[in-house]
Amino acid sequence: MIQFEGVSVVYEGGVRALNGVSVAFPRGETTCLVGASGSGKSTLLRLVNRLVDAQEGRVLLNGQDVRSRDAVEHRRGIGYCVQGGGLLPHLTVAENVSLVPRLLGWAPVKAAAAVERTLGLVRLDPARYGARRAAALSGGERQRVAIARALAADPEVLLLDEPLGALDPHLRETLEDELRDLFRRLRKTVVFVTHDMYTAVRLADWIAVLDGGRLLQFGPPREVVTAPANEQVTALLGRRRADLERALSEAS
Amino acid sequence: MITYFLENRGEIARLSAEHLVLAGTALLLALIVGFPMGAALTRRRRWAPWVLGAAATVQTVPSVALLALLLMLPVVGGIGARPAIIALFLYALMTVVESVYAGIVSVDPALIDAGRGLGMTEWQILVLVELPQALPVLVSGLRMSAVLCLGTATVASYIGAGGLGDLIFRGVGRGNPFMVAWGAIPATVMAVGVHLFLLRLERRLARRVQ
Numbered sequence: 001m002i003q004f005e006g007v008s009v010v011y012e013g014g015v016r017a018l019n020g021v022s023v024a025f026p027r028g029e030t031t032c033l034v035g036a037s038g039s040g041k042s043t044l045l046r047l048v049n050r051l052v053d054a055q056e057g058r059v060l061l062n063g064q065d066v067r068s069r070d071a072v073e074h075r076r077g078i079g080y081c082v083q084g085g086g087l088l089p090h091l092t093v094a095e096n097v098s099l100v101p102r103l104l105g106w107a108p109v110k111a112a113a114a115v116e117r118t119l120g121l122v123r124l125d126p127a128r129y130g131a132r133r134a135a136a137l138s139g140g141e142r143q144r145v146a147i148a149r150a151l152a153a154d155p156e157v158l159l160l161d162e163p164l165g166a167l168d169p170h171l172r173e174t175l176e177d178e179l180r181d182l183f184r185r186l187r188k189t190v191v192f193v194t195h196d197m198y199t200a201v202r203l204a205d206w207i208a209v210l211d212g213g214r215l216l217q218f219g220p221p222r223e224v225v226t227a228p229a230n231e232q233v234t235a236l237l238g239r240r241r242a243d244l245e246r247a248l249s250e251a252s
Numbered sequence: 253m254i255t256y257f258l259e260n261r262g263e264i265a266r267l268s269a270e271h272l273v274l275a276g277t278a279l280l281l282a283l284i285v286g287f288p289m290g291a292a293l294t295r296r297r298r299w300a301p302w303v304l305g306a307a308a309t310v311q312t313v314p315s316v317a318l319l320a321l322l323l324m325l326p327v328v329g330g331i332g333a334r335p336a337i338i339a340l341f342l343y344a345l346m347t348v349v350e351s352v353y354a355g356i357v358s359v360d361p362a363l364i365d366a367g368r369g370l371g372m373t374e375w376q377i378l379v380l381v382e383l384p385q386a387l388p389v390l391v392s393g394l395r396m397s398a399v400l401c402l403g404t405a406t407v408a409s410y411i412g413a414g415g416l417g418d419l420i421f422r423g424v425g426r427g428n429p430f431m432v433a434w435g436a437i438p439a440t441v442m443a444v445g446v447h448l449f450l451l452r453l454e455r456r457l458a459r460r461v462q
Contacts, residue, residue, distance in 0.1 A: 051369055076371030086366025090384045090461050099380075100370050135462055149370075159369075 001027045002048055002157070002189065007057035009043050009213075017043040019213040020057070025206065027062070027156075030183050030190040032200035034236060035210035041193045044210065045159050048191060049078045061157065076104055079158035079188075083165040085146030087134035093119070093145050094130035100153040111152075118148040121182060140171045147179070151186075158183075161193045176202055197237055201225060201247045209233050222248055256430035264419070268438045271415035274333060274408060275401035278340030282397060286345045290352025291378060300353060307346035315339065315404045323411050336413030340404055344397035351393020355386030388458040395450035402443040406435070 002025040009018040018040045025031040033041035046052040047059045050071040059066045066074060087096045094115045101111040119126045122144040129141070137145065143164060150158055164172045180203050183190050194200055200207050201221045209216040209224060209232075217229035225244050228234045237244060257264065293300050322328070322335035329335050359382050367381040383390075409417025416435045423431030 049369060051365070072371050072373050074371075075369060080366070080369035082362060082366055082369070084362060086362050086369075088363060088367075088381060088384075103371050103376070133460075135460075 001025065001060075001062060002191070003058075003060040003063075004044070004047070005058045005060070007044075007047060007054045007059060009040075009047070009052055010055050016213055017052075018047075018054070021210075021213075021215045022057075023208055023215055023218050025189065025191060025208075027189050028187040029205040030180070030188075030192060030203055031206040031208060032204035033191065033193045033208050033210060034195070034197055034200045036195060036236070038212075039210040040213040041195075041208075041210050042161055043213075044208075045161055045191050045193050048157065048159055049075045049080055051075075076100055076153065077155055077157075079150030079153075079155040079160075081146045081150040081158070081160045081163045083162040085134075085142040085163075087137075087142055087146055087149070089133070089135040091134060092130065093124075093132050093134060093137070094126070096134050096145060097149045097152050099149060104153055106153075114152045114154070115148075118151045119145075121151060121186075122148045123178065124148070139167055140175065143167060143175060151188075156189060158188050158190045160190065162195070163192070164199070165194075172199075173202075179203065198240060198243055198247060201244050202250070209236060211236075253430050253433065257434055260434065264434050264438065267414065267416050267418055267435070268442070271402070271405050271417075271439060272442065274336055274413060274415050275340060275398070275405045278337045278405075279344050279394075279398055279401050281337070281341045282344035282348045283394070285341075286348030287352055289345075290349040291356065291383075293349065293353050294356045294382075295374075297357075304350060304353065307349055310342055311346050315343070315407045316410065318342070319407060319411050331412040333408075333413045336405070336408035336411055336415075340401045340408065343404060344401050347393050347397040347400065351390050351396075352386065355389030355393070356382045358389060359385040385461050388454050388461060391450055391454040391457060395447060395454065398446045398450065399443050402439060402446065406439055 004021050004023050007018055007021045008016070010016050021040070021044065033044055035041045043052055047054055048061065048066065050066055053067060088099075094112075097115045097118060098111040101114050106114070115130065116126045119129060124141065124144055129145070134142065134145065143166075147160075147163065150160070164175055167175065176199060183203075192200075192203060201224075204221050206218065207221050207224045208218045209229075211232050217224055217233050224233065225237060225241075225248055228237060293303055318339045319336065322339055323331060325335070328338055356378075363381050363385065364377055367377045372380060405413075405415050406417035406420055409415055409421050416439045419435030420432050423429065423433075423435060
């Protein structure tokens with residue numbers, strides 16, 4: 001469980017990214033953070049692995065204040081994936097995927113096994129892809145490898161910041177379906193940032209809607225779609241209400 | 253021309269080797285000192301304009317003037333190879349510092365963020381992400397320093413440092429164009445060779461990091 005208690009973040013230069021946010025994301029479930037750019041959704045995600053620290057309030061992971069832990073150690077226990085994947089282009093697929101296991105000091109055999117296992121989870125053949133350089137992959141393959149990298153050390157929590165944002169819509173939907181099944185099967189606590197309500201409805205067990213650094217609504221997708229808390233949430237639902245309702249019935 | 257070469261090939265070879273040692277030593281020292289300096293500067297970016305500004309100023313001092321200054325300085329100065337290497341080192345150092353700094357600063361911030369998010373320490377971010385990504389820019393700087401050193405090393409003969417400049421200056425003094433030519437040709441060949449080799453390396457590295 002990830003709890004935010006009255007969290008505020010002010011960036012250098014006085015930009016207030018989050019303003020008194022209190023919310024809890026249940027363990028083993030997927031929470032999507034939805035909002036326009038500048039809404040604070042990425043900041044909320046980055047609080048969890050201490051890429052950002054709050055000026056006010058606390059962030060608790062399974063009841064423990066994240067700031068009570070060494071930031072570097074803390075991050076190694078949490079899966080992290082960003083838009084475009086953030087793969088290191090000078091390394092191979094296997095080297096990228098085994099980064100966190102190697103940072104954790106795992107034995108090479110154990111790290112190699114983790115590479116095999118996680119590439120399998122994202123449906124890439126380790127024998128075919130392991131030795132390829134990350135730069136030589138297609139956009140979709142890159143995203144799969146990035147998610148495998150986030151999963152490699154088998155973390156309890158996964159933080160995904162618009163992981164599929166750079167892909168074309170068709171490929172994105174395919175990967176979204178795969179990811180939803182994967183997250184449910186592995187019972188990971190997933191925090192997934194997206195600007196797209198449609199993606200959120202398809203993937204999430206819980207949706208947190210943010211705007212201007214404030215939490216507008218938190219609830220299951222059905223509740224957000226059928227009973228938006230206010231006009232701003234309605235505006236974020238957009239004109240594709242029919243699509244969203246179809247996605248709701250498909251996801252359940 | 254050919255006759256001159258055949259009669260003096262021993263001396264030409266010896267002076268070429270001297271030349272290479274002068275430029276090579278200066279370059280090696282510049283790398284050893286400049287590499288950590290450039291990397292450290294990226295962690296103190298507020299100092300960068302000052303350090304890089306000072307570096308650019310040193311480079312604007314004409315080489316003859318710098319050598320003349322060193323000639324008159326006590327302890328580090330005087331005549332011979334040592335002050336010449338110091339002068340070449342100063343020129344090369346600035347290019348190395350600049351290119352290490354520029355290379356690291358130009359690394360995609362998303363890669364650094366990914367590294368940090370995965371749990372790399374600041375040192376691991378430098379070694380595993382920033383330096384490998386900065387390598388092409390770094391080699392480019394090294395290439396420019398190397399060519400500069402090999403060229404400027406001819407002038408170092410002026411303060412008795414040896415090298416191919418000896419042939420050039422003596423040739424001018426005696427009005428012997430062959431002597432001048434056989435001072436200039438090996439220096440040029442070395443510079444062009446190093447330039448082409450490092451350029452190829454740079455292009456291969458650039459393909460790797462994209």
